[in-house]
Amino acid sequence: MNKFWSWLNVSLLLIGGLSCGQDAQQKLNQSTRALRNCADEQRLSPNEQASLRKQINADEKTRQIEQIFKQKVREGFNGNILVAQKGMILYKNCNGLGHFERSQRDTLVEDSKFQLASLSKTFTAVGTLKLIEVGKLSFEDSIQKFYPDFPYHGITIRELLSHRSGLPNYAYAFDDSMKVNFYKKEKPYPSNAMIMHWFATVKPTPPRYNVPGRGFSYSNTNYMVLASIIEKVTGQSYEAFIHKTIFEPLGMHQTFVATSKNDSLNYHRTAGYQWNRRIPKDYYDDVVGDKGIYSTTGDLFRWYRALNGDCLLQKKSLAEAFLPRSFEKKGAKNYGYGFRMMLDDLNKPEYIYHSGWWKGYNTMFWFSPKDEYVIIMLGNRYNKTVYRVKELIDVLNSGSPKTETTDDVEAEI
Secondary structure, three states: OOHHHHOOOHHHHHHHOOOOOOOHHHHHOOOHHHHHHHHOOOOOOHHHHHHHHHHOOHHHHHHHHHHHHHHHHHOOOOEEEEEEEOOEEEEEEEEOEOOHHHHHHHEOOOOOEEEOHHHHHHHHHHHHHHHHHOOOOOOOOEHHHOOOOOOOOOOEHHHHHOOOOOOOOHHHHOOHHHHHHOOEOOEOOOOHHHHHHHHHHOOOOOOOOOOOOOOOOOOHHHHHHHHHHHHHHHOOOHHHHHHHHHHOOOOOOOOEEOOOOOHHHHOOEOOOEEOOEEOOOOOOOOOOOOOOEEEOHHHHHHHHHHHHOOOOOOHHHHHHHOOOOOOOOOOOEEEOOOOEEEEOOOOOEEEEEEEEEEOOEEEEEEEEOOOOEEEEEEEOEOOHHHHEOHHHHHHHHOOOOOOOOOOEOOOOO
């Protein structure tokens, strides 16, 4: 039976064992050991490992993946890659530099941390769904329940999660004068709270793109607002909540939010480049939820195992996240709650993924629930080969007929 639907739902069992008198916070504080075990790599005996390698034709797949990776490098890829199937790492490698100006003193290593860009949305979505599971949020809650002065009404948590709010992108919604009027010398970079204040203070330009629920319109504002709501409802910073609820329990010790004051973030932290030009800190770098998480290929492999093993969410919640919700335009590509997907002929998710782009960083997180493989590519010098996954999928599918995919997946801010 497929692990995606059959592994032990640790989260549900632990929550189910609590008495009715215990509050939602206790439900969130699940057993760290249980969650970490769920995200750990499977331990196989030599005989089991040999049998699995033969079953999935691992040696040949590794050989082909290595050739594909070398071609990406020839085309300018600078970054790390990890490909695994059925819990077994087929290929992982590091190529290039974390900081070009430091030359060979700063070659990439397995612990190199990359800005995940829009791939960060997967964590915001799961964090939101966990709060819904324990009753601290509802899909039908409005933004005004938490931010009464927010100027756009009729938008629910559900519409924020699925990019159906119609909200404009905050990065382009305000005049440059806002940066001057709200500039604080001691804190020149705006936070989520400041962006929410801007929305409440002025009428942004452009106005809302669409009425809530009418159509799918990808906008970073949706996940910036979700992160802000997380902060309101938990009384914690987004960073503290995500770290306590996801990173720490899953043993993702190399993963941090950009706003973290933990010095560990800076160990093997990379910089983003456009070609060979380093991109300085961006004005919106401290706005998080839509982006802003730094991680490694190894930690994202733990993230994949947690999702694939039903560690963090009840199966019902995970099914909600992977339900197609951008249904106006027919086609294989779709969006759920924080995850993109490619659909099969029955409109079921054949592949689940999220890509990202932010100031020189390129990211790809792609997995197949049916064939149990994951592709993780993280780059810190803009290069489109990160989004080219078809050739890797063909190798991992071993020639089986699958849903058609394009060579390039969209780069998402």
